[in-house]
Amino acid sequence: MAQLTVSYDRAGDKQVIDTNSKVLGEIAIDYSEIPADQRGGTAKQLLAASTLHCFCGSLAKALETRGAEYERITGTATLETGVDDKKRARVTGITLDVTVHMDEDYGFIFDRVEKIMRKGCLITASLHEAFPMTYNLHLEEL
Known part of the structure; x- marks a missing residue:
């Protein structure tokens, strides 16, 4: 381990x-x-940054492994907070909005990778049982 x-x-x-x-x-x-x-908010910012960094890195690796070339990957992480049933502050969800900027010739690879990435990466998948993770992946064709 x-x-x-x-x-x-x-x-x-x-x-x-x-x-x-x-x-x-x-x-x-x-x-x-x-x-x-x-x-x-510093810890929340670090958590949001960690999820976005891990997810985008995994996405890049999945595209590269399948031979897709991209110009860049951009994204944002939006972290939501609330309280639990005991009124303790908690993270209640994270939404990742990620765009891959690539040639349209690789669109079919993006479609396959998008399905895979809906399962998350090391960090985000580890959080699935704690709160909802929302993945919004977009392709911007060059």
Whole structure:
């Protein structure tokens, strides 16, 4: 079984998440210049970013594996929150809107990959039992 470890350090208004990654390195979160009423939402933003990054990376790999070439992939993640039956704040859903910009000759590959990607990626599929994930995939032909 694979394992991944990140570490966290907080001193006052400064927080550092060490990803132990050559790509991400340390993620610094510094609230010292941010008013208290504007500090919320960082964890939700990281979750939304993580789902979008994982999904788009998996989508790119699925297209490439099947020989499709694309110019770019763009997307947004919209995270919704609410409360559970005990009135605790919870994430209630995430919607991914993703567009693949590619030549129309690869449209048939996009159609196949779109069906596969509706099952999610490592991160999003892991969240399916917790709340709804909505995948809106679009093809923009060049």
